[in-house]
Amino acid sequence: MHNPFRFSGIVSEPAFCDRVRERREMKQYIENAQNVLLYSHRRYGKSSLILKVFREVRNISTVYIDLYGTTHAGDFIAAFLKGISSLESQMSRLVKVLREGIRSVGLNFSVDPVTGMPTASPVISRPVQQKTIEELFAIVEKFSRRKKLAVAFDEFQEVAAYGGDAFEKTLRKAIQNHDRVAYIFAGSQMQLLTEMFNDRKRAFYMLAAHLPLGKIDTAAYVRWVRRLYRRAGRSIERPLVEEVVAMCENHPMYVQEFFFNLWNETTLSFEQLDRVQERMIEKRVPEYAYLWDSLTLNQKRALKLVALTDGKNLFAADNLDRTGFRTASQVTAALAGVKKAGILDKNKTWKIHDPFFKKWLMAAQR
Ligand SMILES: Nc1ncnc2c1ncn2[C@@H]1O[C@H](COP(=O)(O)OP(=O)(O)O)[C@@H](O)[C@H]1O
Numbered sequence: 001m002h003n004p005f006r007f008s009g010i011v012s013e014p015a016f017c018d019r020v021r022e023r024r025e026m027k028q029y030i031e032n033a034q035n036v037l038l039y040s041h042r043r044y045g046k047s048s049l050i051l052k053v054f055r056e057v058r059n060i061s062t063v064y065i066d067l068y069g070t071t072h073a074g075d076f077i078a079a080f081l082k083g084i085s086s087l088e089s090q091m092s093r094l095v096k097v098l099r100e101g102i103r104s105v106g107l108n109f110s111v112d113p114v115t116g117m118p119t120a121s122p123v124i125s126r127p128v129q130q131k132t133i134e135e136l137f138a139i140v141e142k143f144s145r146r147k148k149l150a151v152a153f154d155e156f157q158e159v160a161a162y163g164g165d166a167f168e169k170t171l172r173k174a175i176q177n178h179d180r181v182a183y184i185f186a187g188s189q190m191q192l193l194t195e196m197f198n199d200r201k202r203a204f205y206m207l208a209a210h211l212p213l214g215k216i217d218t219a220a221y222v223r224w225v226r227r228l229y230r231r232a233g234r235s236i237e238r239p240l241v242e243e244v245v246a247m248c249e250n251h252p253m254y255v256q257e258f259f260f261n262l263w264n265e266t267t268l269s270f271e272q273l274d275r276v277q278e279r280m281i282e283k284r285v286p287e288y289a290y291l292w293d294s295l296t297l298n299q300k301r302a303l304k305l306v307a308l309t310d311g312k313n314l315f316a317a318d319n320l321d322r323t324g325f326r327t328a329s330q331v332t333a334a335l336a337g338v339k340k341a342g343i344l345d346k347n348k349t350w351k352i353h354d355p356f357f358k359k360w361l362m363a364a365q366r
């Protein structure tokens with residue numbers, strides 16, 4: 001039987017686990033044309049969740065727009081066209097509408113001969129871009145009058161980097177008052193995104209309900225993993241599954257990767273788990289070393305400090321001494337830097353959020 005676990009890219013059944021509550025919540029938003037901001041760390045399952053929910057909703061058309069790697073409004077338009085092309089099969093006239101709409105703003109529009117996807121020439125002037133975007137959203141609105149729509153913009157934080165307010169204002173203006181469309185904004189740079197949606201002065205202020213995506217509960221993992229083993233006529237004991245989930249600190253991608261690696265092992269034991277973990281860390285050494293090397297000296301110290309203290313009593317004099325800090329303000333500045341790099345989180349205490357990076361750091365006694 002082939003390996004049922006997947007640890008890269010979007011996962012769907014049977015590799016998709018749980019998210020029952022989030023699916024229900026998102027469906028309610030979509031059915032009520034309520035915009036949603038979906039955010040989490042990378043590789044927690046935002047994209048997988050969106051597409052899973054899209055497969056589950058009834059009588060609502062869905063559009064998935066991936067903004068990853070887009071750097072300016074022209075890219076945004078091309079990504080939009082690509083996403084919107086999924087509506088074509090549902091309404092053949094849309095293609096015509098789309099072409100006419102786009103031609104009216106003078107945008108070069110062609111169909112990629114290989115993929116059949118529409119592509120737009122990104123070299124268009126700014127006023128034309130703005131008009132095009134308005135036009136595209138008008139098409140969406142027009143479509144929604146016949147059939148409700150859900151439109152997801154994945155990796156939406158890219159938009160914040162396009163260069164400012166003007167673009168965000170154009171977007172806001174284009175989507176407000178669409179009462180039969182639910183827009184889903186998803187992304188992983190939480191600070192950037194929450195600023196975008198929570199800052200009174202920003203265009204997206206109060207535009208969407210927040211849906212933070214956390215980790216997956218141990219109990220759900222246990223049921224899911226044991227079911228996948230049973231389907232293949234095999235079995236795995238509950239304590240082993242629980243141990244793996246704990247080693248991965250419930251991180252969705254790491255749990256998948258761990259079980260992917262474990263699947264090929266014929267004997268299952270706790271010792272086996274340690275070996276799998278070691279191999280997983282080993283494979284990531286270049287990635288972790290690169291990350292480490294990109295940090296300043298004080299940022300490295302701050303990471304060590306958090307690892308050593310488990311985030312508690314960071315500012316105690318002997319903890320500062322142990323890590324080479326002289327003042328608390330040095331620590332504060334360094335922590336902020338590492339948080340910005342997406343390595344640290346702060347809830348009640350500071351935490352290194354990548355469990356395997358933390359293991360590597362501790363093992364290397366850096
Ligand atoms: N619901 C889930 N069940 C099991 N594994 C998941 C789930 N969601 C995500 N994963 C794991 O995380 C990886 C990344 O998922 P993805 O949806 O691309 O996350 P994101 O969009 O948040 O970066 C997947 O390849 C899979 O290994």
Ligand SMILES: [Mg+2]
Nearest residue numbers: 046047048154
């Ligand atoms: Mg994603």
